Amino acid sequence: MKTRVLKDDSPAVSKIMGTIDETTDEIEIKEAKLSVVIPAFNEAKMIAEVVTGSLKYADEVIVLDDGSTDNTSLVAKAAGAKIIRLPKNRGKGFALAMGLYTAAINGADVIVCLDGDGQHDPNEIPRVALPIIRGEADLVIGSRYLDSSGLREIPGYRQFGQSVLTKAANVGNGHQEQIKDSQSGFRALTRKAVLQMELTEEGMGIESEILIDAAKLKMRIKEVPITCRYRGLATSKMSPGKLGMRILSSIIRTVKDEHPMLYFGVGGLILTLIGISSGLYSIYHYISFRTLLLAPTLVAVLLFFLGMIAMFSGIILASLAEKKS
Numbered sequence: 001m002k003t004r005v006l007k008d009d010s011p012a013v014s015k016i017m018g019t020i021d022e023t024t025d026e027i028e029i030k031e032a033k034l035s036v037v038i039p040a041f042n043e044a045k046m047i048a049e050v051v052t053g054s055l056k057y058a059d060e061v062i063v064l065d066d067g068s069t070d071n072t073s074l075v076a077k078a079a080g081a082k083i084i085r086l087p088k089n090r091g092k093g094f095a096l097a098m099g100l101y102t103a104a105i106n107g108a109d110v111i112v113c114l115d116g117d118g119q120h121d122p123n124e125i126p127r128v129a130l131p132i133i134r135g136e137a138d139l140v141i142g143s144r145y146l147d148s149s150g151l152r153e154i155p156g157y158r159q160f161g162q163s164v165l166t167k168a169a170n171v172g173n174g175h176q177e178q179i180k181d182s183q184s185g186f187r188a189l190t191r192k193a194v195l196q197m198e199l200t201e202e203g204m205g206i207e208s209e210i211l212i213d214a215a216k217l218k219m220r221i222k223e224v225p226i227t228c229r230y231r232g233l234a235t236s237k238m239s240p241g242k243l244g245m246r247i248l249s250s251i252i253r254t255v256k257d258e259h260p261m262l263y264f265g266v267g268g269l270i271l272t273l274i275g276i277s278s279g280l281y282s283i284y285h286y287i288s289f290r291t292l293l294l295a296p297t298l299v300a301v302l303l304f305f306l307g308m309i310a311m312f313s314g315i316i317l318a319s320l321a322e323k324k325s
Helices: 047-055 072-078 092-105 122-133 148-153 156-172 191-196 206-216 240-258 260-289 294-324
Strands: 002-006 016-021 026-031 034-040 060-066 082-086 110-113 139-143 187-190 221-225
Touching: 034 047, 034 072, 034 092, 034 122, 047 060, 047 072, 047 122, 060 072, 060 092, 072 082, 082 092, 092 110, 092 191, 092 206, 110 122, 110 191, 122 139, 122 187, 122 221, 139 206, 187 191, 187 206, 206 221, 260 294
Parallel strands: 034 060, 034 110, 060 082, 139 221
Antiparallel strands: 002 026, 016 026, 110 187, 139 187
Protein backbone atom coordinates (compact mmCIF):
# COMPACT_ATOMS: atom_id res chain seq x y z
CA MET A 1 0.00 0.00 0.00
CA LYS A 2 1.28 3.45 -0.88
CA THR A 3 1.42 6.23 1.68
CA ARG A 4 2.39 9.89 1.64
CA VAL A 5 4.79 11.53 4.07
CA LEU A 6 6.72 14.77 4.21
CA LYS A 7 10.15 14.29 2.62
CA ASP A 8 11.90 15.64 5.74
CA ASP A 9 10.49 12.82 7.85
CA SER A 10 13.85 11.05 7.93
CA PRO A 11 13.12 8.13 10.30
CA ALA A 12 10.15 7.07 8.18
CA VAL A 13 11.93 7.76 4.90
CA SER A 14 14.79 5.49 5.90
CA LYS A 15 12.53 2.48 5.47
CA ILE A 16 10.61 3.46 2.35
CA MET A 17 11.12 3.96 -1.35
CA GLY A 18 9.27 6.24 -3.70
CA THR A 19 9.21 9.41 -5.75
CA ILE A 20 8.98 13.05 -4.69
CA ASP A 21 6.05 15.23 -5.67
CA GLU A 22 7.81 18.62 -6.02
CA THR A 23 4.46 20.48 -5.99
CA THR A 24 3.29 19.20 -2.62
CA ASP A 25 6.79 18.58 -1.22
CA GLU A 26 5.76 15.04 -0.34
CA ILE A 27 6.91 11.58 -1.25
CA GLU A 28 4.62 8.90 -2.58
CA ILE A 29 5.99 5.81 -0.95
CA LYS A 30 5.64 2.10 -0.56
CA GLU A 31 6.97 -0.02 2.25
CA ALA A 32 10.42 -1.45 1.60
CA LYS A 33 12.96 -3.50 3.51
CA LEU A 34 16.20 -1.87 4.61
CA SER A 35 19.06 -4.10 5.74
CA VAL A 36 22.36 -3.05 7.26
CA VAL A 37 25.42 -5.23 6.61
CA ILE A 38 28.43 -4.95 8.93
CA PRO A 39 31.64 -6.95 8.30
CA ALA A 40 33.54 -7.30 11.57
CA PHE A 41 36.83 -8.77 12.75
CA ASN A 42 37.59 -8.57 16.47
CA GLU A 43 35.20 -5.65 17.03
CA ALA A 44 33.68 -6.75 20.36
CA LYS A 45 34.48 -3.36 21.88
CA MET A 46 32.36 -1.28 19.45
CA ILE A 47 30.01 -3.64 17.63
CA ALA A 48 27.10 -3.34 20.09
CA GLU A 49 27.01 0.46 19.69
CA VAL A 50 27.04 0.14 15.89
CA VAL A 51 24.32 -2.54 15.84
CA THR A 52 22.06 -0.69 18.30
CA GLY A 53 22.38 2.54 16.34
CA SER A 54 21.67 0.79 13.04
CA LEU A 55 18.55 -0.95 14.31
CA LYS A 56 16.84 2.44 14.76
CA TYR A 57 16.64 2.67 10.96
CA ALA A 58 16.91 -0.91 9.66
CA ASP A 59 14.55 -3.85 9.46
CA GLU A 60 17.51 -6.13 10.07
CA VAL A 61 21.21 -5.87 10.84
CA ILE A 62 23.49 -8.63 9.57
CA VAL A 63 26.94 -8.91 11.14
CA LEU A 64 29.54 -10.95 9.27
CA ASP A 65 31.98 -12.16 11.90
CA ASP A 66 35.13 -12.74 9.85
CA GLY A 67 36.75 -15.35 12.09
CA SER A 68 37.09 -13.13 15.15
CA THR A 69 39.02 -14.44 18.13
CA ASP A 70 37.09 -12.28 20.61
CA ASN A 71 33.37 -12.14 21.49
CA THR A 72 32.25 -10.13 18.44
CA SER A 73 29.49 -12.61 17.53
CA LEU A 74 28.08 -12.89 21.06
CA VAL A 75 28.07 -9.13 21.63
CA ALA A 76 26.49 -8.40 18.24
CA LYS A 77 23.79 -11.05 18.72
CA ALA A 78 22.95 -9.70 22.17
CA ALA A 79 22.55 -6.25 20.60
CA GLY A 80 19.98 -7.61 18.16
CA ALA A 81 21.94 -8.50 15.02
CA LYS A 82 21.69 -11.58 12.87
CA ILE A 83 25.06 -13.33 12.80
CA ILE A 84 26.94 -15.09 10.04
CA ARG A 85 30.16 -16.41 11.53
CA LEU A 86 33.03 -17.50 9.29
CA PRO A 87 35.22 -20.25 10.78
CA LYS A 88 38.41 -18.41 9.80
CA ASN A 89 39.43 -14.94 8.72
CA ARG A 90 38.81 -14.58 4.97
CA GLY A 91 39.14 -10.83 4.58
CA LYS A 92 36.78 -7.87 4.57
CA GLY A 93 35.90 -8.30 0.90
CA PHE A 94 34.77 -11.89 1.32
CA ALA A 95 32.70 -11.07 4.40
CA LEU A 96 31.12 -7.95 2.91
CA ALA A 97 30.21 -9.67 -0.35
CA MET A 98 28.60 -12.53 1.55
CA GLY A 99 26.58 -10.05 3.62
CA LEU A 100 25.46 -8.05 0.58
CA TYR A 101 24.34 -11.14 -1.34
CA THR A 102 22.61 -12.55 1.75
CA ALA A 103 20.63 -9.35 2.31
CA ALA A 104 19.69 -9.13 -1.37
CA ILE A 105 18.57 -12.76 -1.58
CA ASN A 106 16.54 -12.29 1.60
CA GLY A 107 14.57 -9.51 -0.12
CA ALA A 108 16.15 -6.27 1.10
CA ASP A 109 15.27 -3.34 -1.16
CA VAL A 110 17.93 -1.02 0.26
CA ILE A 111 21.21 -2.40 1.61
CA VAL A 112 23.47 -0.18 3.70
CA CYS A 113 26.96 -1.27 4.69
CA LEU A 114 29.17 0.32 7.30
CA ASP A 115 32.20 -0.67 9.34
CA GLY A 116 31.96 -2.30 12.74
CA ASP A 117 34.77 -0.33 14.39
CA GLY A 118 32.67 2.71 15.27
CA GLN A 119 34.13 5.18 12.77
CA HIS A 120 30.75 5.57 11.01
CA ASP A 121 27.71 7.14 12.66
CA PRO A 122 24.60 4.94 12.24
CA ASN A 123 22.44 8.05 12.65
CA GLU A 124 23.58 9.01 9.15
CA ILE A 125 22.01 5.91 7.58
CA PRO A 126 18.95 7.92 6.38
CA ARG A 127 21.25 10.43 4.66
CA VAL A 128 23.16 7.69 2.84
CA ALA A 129 20.03 5.73 1.90
CA LEU A 130 17.90 8.68 0.80
CA PRO A 131 19.20 9.02 -2.81
CA ILE A 132 18.24 5.39 -3.39
CA ILE A 133 14.87 5.89 -1.73
CA ARG A 134 14.26 8.85 -4.03
CA GLY A 135 15.22 6.77 -7.05
CA GLU A 136 18.24 8.98 -7.80
CA ALA A 137 21.01 6.38 -7.49
CA ASP A 138 21.89 2.69 -7.56
CA LEU A 139 25.02 3.13 -5.43
CA VAL A 140 25.52 5.85 -2.80
CA ILE A 141 28.93 6.47 -1.24
CA GLY A 142 29.22 8.28 2.07
CA SER A 143 32.10 10.65 1.41
CA ARG A 144 34.39 12.01 4.10
CA TYR A 145 35.70 14.67 1.71
CA LEU A 146 32.57 16.51 0.59
CA ASP A 147 32.40 18.46 3.84
CA SER A 148 35.75 20.03 4.71
CA SER A 149 34.77 20.40 8.37
CA GLY A 150 35.11 16.63 8.82
CA LEU A 151 38.70 16.54 7.58
CA ARG A 152 40.01 17.43 11.03
CA GLU A 153 39.11 13.92 12.19
CA ILE A 154 41.16 12.26 9.44
CA PRO A 155 44.93 11.97 10.06
CA GLY A 156 47.09 13.54 7.36
CA TYR A 157 48.70 10.26 6.28
CA ARG A 158 45.23 8.76 5.77
CA GLN A 159 44.12 11.70 3.65
CA PHE A 160 47.18 11.37 1.44
CA GLY A 161 46.93 7.59 1.07
CA GLN A 162 43.21 7.67 0.39
CA SER A 163 43.62 10.39 -2.25
CA VAL A 164 46.16 8.21 -4.09
CA LEU A 165 43.87 5.18 -3.92
CA THR A 166 40.87 7.23 -5.03
CA LYS A 167 42.77 8.51 -8.08
CA ALA A 168 43.74 4.91 -8.91
CA ALA A 169 40.12 3.75 -8.51
CA ASN A 170 38.91 6.56 -10.79
CA VAL A 171 41.41 5.39 -13.40
CA GLY A 172 40.15 1.85 -12.84
CA ASN A 173 36.56 2.82 -13.62
CA GLY A 174 37.69 4.44 -16.86
CA HIS A 175 37.11 7.97 -15.48
CA GLN A 176 33.39 7.38 -15.93
CA GLU A 177 32.86 8.55 -12.35
CA GLN A 178 35.07 11.07 -10.56
CA ILE A 179 34.57 9.96 -6.97
CA LYS A 180 35.97 11.94 -4.04
CA ASP A 181 36.14 9.04 -1.57
CA SER A 182 36.44 5.65 -3.23
CA GLN A 183 37.57 3.91 -0.03
CA SER A 184 34.61 4.80 2.19
CA GLY A 185 33.00 1.72 3.71
CA PHE A 186 29.76 3.58 4.45
CA ARG A 187 27.54 3.14 1.40
CA ALA A 188 24.12 2.03 0.20
CA LEU A 189 23.05 -0.10 -2.75
CA THR A 190 19.83 -1.26 -4.31
CA ARG A 191 19.00 -4.95 -4.32
CA LYS A 192 19.26 -5.01 -8.11
CA ALA A 193 22.70 -3.42 -8.03
CA VAL A 194 24.05 -6.03 -5.62
CA LEU A 195 22.69 -8.95 -7.65
CA GLN A 196 24.20 -7.56 -10.86
CA MET A 197 27.71 -7.35 -9.41
CA GLU A 198 30.25 -10.17 -9.50
CA LEU A 199 32.36 -9.44 -6.43
CA THR A 200 35.55 -11.51 -6.16
CA GLU A 201 37.89 -9.32 -4.09
CA GLU A 202 38.42 -10.94 -0.68
CA GLY A 203 40.55 -8.23 0.87
CA MET A 204 40.44 -4.49 1.51
CA GLY A 205 40.04 -3.64 -2.16
CA ILE A 206 36.32 -4.49 -2.06
CA GLU A 207 35.23 -0.82 -1.98
CA SER A 208 37.17 -0.09 -5.17
CA GLU A 209 35.81 -3.22 -6.83
CA ILE A 210 32.21 -2.22 -6.05
CA LEU A 211 32.84 1.23 -7.55
CA ILE A 212 34.50 -0.14 -10.68
CA ASP A 213 31.75 -2.75 -11.16
CA ALA A 214 29.05 -0.10 -10.77
CA ALA A 215 30.71 2.15 -13.36
CA LYS A 216 31.12 -0.78 -15.75
CA LEU A 217 27.41 -1.63 -15.40
CA LYS A 218 26.44 2.02 -16.05
CA MET A 219 24.85 2.38 -12.61
CA ARG A 220 23.94 5.75 -11.18
CA ILE A 221 26.51 6.65 -8.53
CA LYS A 222 26.14 9.47 -6.04
CA GLU A 223 28.14 10.74 -3.06
CA VAL A 224 26.73 12.32 0.08
CA PRO A 225 28.68 13.90 2.94
CA ILE A 226 29.23 11.90 6.13
CA THR A 227 31.22 12.37 9.30
CA CYS A 228 33.73 9.93 10.74
CA ARG A 229 35.84 9.48 13.82
CA TYR A 230 39.23 7.87 14.33
CA ARG A 231 40.44 9.10 17.71
CA GLY A 232 40.47 6.38 20.30
CA LEU A 233 39.37 3.71 17.82
CA ALA A 234 41.27 0.72 16.43
CA THR A 235 40.18 1.40 12.85
CA SER A 236 42.76 -0.80 11.12
CA LYS A 237 44.26 -4.19 11.88
CA MET A 238 47.39 -3.55 9.77
CA SER A 239 49.85 -0.74 9.15
CA PRO A 240 48.70 2.09 6.83
CA GLY A 241 51.48 1.34 4.34
CA LYS A 242 50.68 -2.35 4.11
CA LEU A 243 46.96 -1.64 3.89
CA GLY A 244 47.47 0.91 1.11
CA MET A 245 49.66 -1.44 -0.93
CA ARG A 246 47.10 -4.23 -0.66
CA ILE A 247 44.30 -1.97 -1.86
CA LEU A 248 46.44 -0.54 -4.67
CA SER A 249 47.44 -4.02 -5.86
CA SER A 250 43.77 -5.00 -5.86
CA ILE A 251 42.90 -1.95 -7.98
CA ILE A 252 45.70 -2.79 -10.43
CA ARG A 253 44.42 -6.38 -10.76
CA THR A 254 40.93 -5.08 -11.44
CA VAL A 255 42.23 -2.63 -14.05
CA LYS A 256 44.10 -5.47 -15.73
CA ASP A 257 40.93 -7.58 -15.91
CA GLU A 258 38.43 -4.84 -16.77
CA HIS A 259 40.57 -2.45 -18.84
CA PRO A 260 43.37 -4.50 -20.47
CA MET A 261 44.06 -1.78 -23.03
CA LEU A 262 44.70 0.70 -20.25
CA TYR A 263 46.83 -1.75 -18.25
CA PHE A 264 48.93 -3.23 -21.07
CA GLY A 265 48.67 -0.28 -23.46
CA VAL A 266 49.96 2.39 -21.10
CA GLY A 267 52.67 0.11 -19.71
CA GLY A 268 53.67 -0.96 -23.20
CA LEU A 269 53.80 2.63 -24.43
CA ILE A 270 56.08 3.60 -21.54
CA LEU A 271 58.43 0.69 -22.27
CA THR A 272 58.46 1.53 -25.98
CA LEU A 273 59.29 5.18 -25.33
CA ILE A 274 62.10 4.24 -22.92
CA GLY A 275 63.41 1.80 -25.53
CA ILE A 276 63.33 4.46 -28.25
CA SER A 277 65.08 6.97 -25.97
CA SER A 278 67.78 4.47 -25.11
CA GLY A 279 68.18 3.60 -28.78
CA LEU A 280 68.52 7.25 -29.77
CA TYR A 281 71.19 7.70 -27.12
CA SER A 282 73.10 4.70 -28.50
CA ILE A 283 72.88 6.12 -32.02
CA TYR A 284 74.07 9.55 -30.82
CA HIS A 285 77.01 7.96 -28.98
CA TYR A 286 77.98 5.89 -32.03
CA ILE A 287 77.87 8.92 -34.36
CA SER A 288 79.88 11.05 -31.91
CA PHE A 289 82.52 8.55 -30.79
CA ARG A 290 82.32 5.74 -33.35
CA THR A 291 81.85 3.17 -30.60
CA LEU A 292 78.76 1.08 -29.98
CA LEU A 293 77.47 0.90 -26.40
CA LEU A 294 76.41 -2.72 -26.23
CA ALA A 295 74.37 -2.66 -23.00
CA PRO A 296 72.20 0.42 -23.80
CA THR A 297 71.64 -0.88 -27.32
CA LEU A 298 70.47 -4.30 -26.10
CA VAL A 299 68.25 -2.64 -23.47
CA ALA A 300 66.76 -0.37 -26.14
CA VAL A 301 65.91 -3.29 -28.42
CA LEU A 302 64.52 -5.40 -25.55
CA LEU A 303 62.34 -2.62 -24.13
CA PHE A 304 61.08 -1.60 -27.57
CA PHE A 305 59.92 -5.11 -28.43
CA LEU A 306 58.48 -5.76 -24.95
CA GLY A 307 56.54 -2.53 -25.21
CA MET A 308 55.19 -3.38 -28.64
CA ILE A 309 54.16 -6.87 -27.48
CA ALA A 310 52.39 -5.38 -24.43
CA MET A 311 50.48 -2.85 -26.56
CA PHE A 312 49.38 -5.48 -29.06
CA SER A 313 48.36 -7.76 -26.16
CA GLY A 314 46.26 -4.93 -24.74
CA ILE A 315 44.55 -4.40 -28.09
CA ILE A 316 43.78 -8.12 -28.48
CA LEU A 317 42.54 -8.55 -24.89
CA ALA A 318 40.41 -5.39 -25.10
CA SER A 319 38.84 -6.70 -28.32
CA LEU A 320 38.08 -10.07 -26.71
CA ALA A 321 36.61 -8.36 -23.63
CA GLU A 322 34.39 -6.18 -25.82
CA LYS A 323 33.10 -9.21 -27.74
CA LYS A 324 32.48 -11.06 -24.47
CA SER A 325 30.46 -8.15 -23.03
